[in-house]
Amino acid sequence: MKIKLISGKKRWHKDIEKLPPFLNIEFTFKTECLKDYSKKLESEVSSLSLLKKLKPCAQIAITAGSRGISHYPEILKEIGNILKEKGFSPFIVPAMGSHGGGTYRGRLEILKENGITEKRCGMKIRGGKNYTPLGKTSSGTEVFIDKEALKADAIIVVNRIKAHTDFESTHESGICKMLVVGLGGPPGAEGIHRLGIKGLKKELAPAAKKIISSGKLFAGIGIIENPKCEISEIKALEGNKIITEEKKLLEFSKKQFPPFPVNNLDLLVVKEMGKEISGTGMDTHIIGRKTIRFENDFENPKVTRIAALDLTRESKGNCAGLGLADIITSRFFRKIDFDSFYFNTLTATFIERAKIPYIADSDKEAISVGIKSAWVENPIKAKIAIIKDTLHIDKIALSKEAYLSIKERKDIKRLGNFYELQFDRKGNLINSI
Numbered sequence: 001m002k003i004k005l006i007s008g009k010k011r012w013h014k015d016i017e018k019l020p021p022f023l024n025i026e027f028t029f030k031t032e033c034l035k036d037y038s039k040k041l042e043s044e045v046s047s048l049s050l051l052k053k054l055k056p057c058a059q060i061a062i063t064a065g066s067r068g069i070s071h072y073p074e075i076l077k078e079i080g081n082i083l084k085e086k087g088f089s090p091f092i093v094p095a096m097g098s099h100g101g102g103t104y105r106g107r108l109e110i111l112k113e114n115g116i117t118e119k120r121c122g123m124k125i126r127g128g129k130n131y132t133p134l135g136k137t138s139s140g141t142e143v144f145i146d147k148e149a150l151k152a153d154a155i156i157v158v159n160r161i162k163a164h165t166d167f168e169s170t171h172e173s174g175i176c177k178m179l180v181v182g183l184g185g186p187p188g189a190e191g192i193h194r195l196g197i198k199g200l201k202k203e204l205a206p207a208a209k210k211i212i213s214s215g216k217l218f219a220g221i222g223i224i225e226n227p228k229c230e231i232s233e234i235k236a237l238e239g240n241k242i243i244t245e246e247k248k249l250l251e252f253s254k255k256q257f258p259p260f261p262v263n264n265l266d267l268l269v270v271k272e273m274g275k276e277i278s279g280t281g282m283d284t285h286i287i288g289r290k291t292i293r294f295e296n297d298f299e300n301p302k303v304t305r306i307a308a309l310d311l312t313r314e315s316k317g318n319c320a321g322l323g324l325a326d327i328i329t330s331r332f333f334r335k336i337d338f339d340s341f342y343f344n345t346l347t348a349t350f351i352e353r354a355k356i357p358y359i360a361d362s363d364k365e366a367i368s369v370g371i372k373s374a375w376v377e378n379p380i381k382a383k384i385a386i387i388k389d390t391l392h393i394d395k396i397a398l399s400k401e402a403y404l405s406i407k408e409r410k411d412i413k414r415l416g417n418f419y420e421l422q423f424d425r426k427g428n429l430i431n432s433i
């Protein structure tokens with residue numbers, strides 16, 4: 001579903017002619033990185049005890065989700081090759097809840113955008129169509145599993161382990177969530193989200209335990225990335241240890257990510273938001289907002305206005321998290337697929353995030369509106385940060401006042417001199433980071 005945008009010259013709006021000068025900085029932080037992730041992956045997969053319990057030619061389902069994980073296709077291919085060398089028959093199962101519009105074709109499109117195809121990974125892609133109920137948790141949450149995965153002799157759940165954008169708990173984004181929401185597909189996602197944050201916090205681990213105890217052989221491959229999108233750890237988890245071991249890996253993952261370096265901003269400009277960047281398009285920990293009813297936002301950073309200039313191609317029009325922004329551009333709006341956007345948002349139940357922000361005709365207007373509405377006495381002194389997206393914060397463009405507020409920090413490096421923002425004839429930003 002597309003909604004036509006009728007736009008024209010806004011007689012009541014005039015762009016700010018003199019914007020603050022900007023300076024590019026490098027945000028440096030300590031990171032851990034595996035020198036040879038392939039070697040570590042082979043060692044971890046080969047150590048799984050379930051491989052010793054399976055007969056030759058056993059069918060093994062390997063999950064593939066919607067997130068843009070570093071070296072994702074290569075990791076899946078290598079897992080498949082290791083299993084083939086040991087005499088097994090692996091295949092890939094699309095594992096995502098309401099992403100891809102909740103359709104089989106949509107799920108395949110998302111995998112393709114992430115480089116996950118049968119040809120590249122060397123395995124068939126099966127499943128992602130039908131889901132079988134496995135019963136309910138003690139609290140009444142119904143649990144589902146992909147029908148093709150259930151037919152397999154074993155299931156290896158592959159996912160990145162990281163902080164969730166909506167809640168804090170012992171289990172957030174990781175193996176348990178992939179079990180419940182990914183392998184559970186749309187009905188599994190709807191079931192776990194039905195009670196909002198409360199359900200996610202309290203029901204994720206019990207629902208995962210329900211799936212693991214179904215009699216199927218399970219294992220997990222947890223991937224941890226650093227802020228530079230490099231792999232810092234890969235860990236194989238035995239089925240009976242997924243619940244307990246994932247907690248430790250989540251703690252390790254959280255230590256990898258530093259908070260945004262500027263605590264107070266009048267305007268944060270995000271050049272792109274997208275589903276492969278974050279489930280909410282923009283990482284809530286970076287922008288400081290959750291926008292969930294009765295849930296407090298993060299203490300820092302405190303950002304008065306957020307302008308999201310564009311939506312990534314990989315999002316396929318799903319702009320879940322749109323309501324986190326205050327301002328978007330008309331080119332962003334024209335890319336929205338309201339069917340997939342609304343389906344994803346309603347499944348998550350956080351419909352506050354479906355509200356449409358102010359729509360600017362250009363980047364320049366978006367920035368001007370952001371400054372005008374941020375209660376700044378003098379636009380030249382506005383504290384502004386521009387980032388590529390919330391996944392890449394190692395390079396940031398800061399307005400002069402924003403830079404002066406953090407210039408004494410030891411973890412930032414000045415890159416070049418101050419410069420003026422430049423825009424093309426349509427008013428779209430052509431320099432900056």
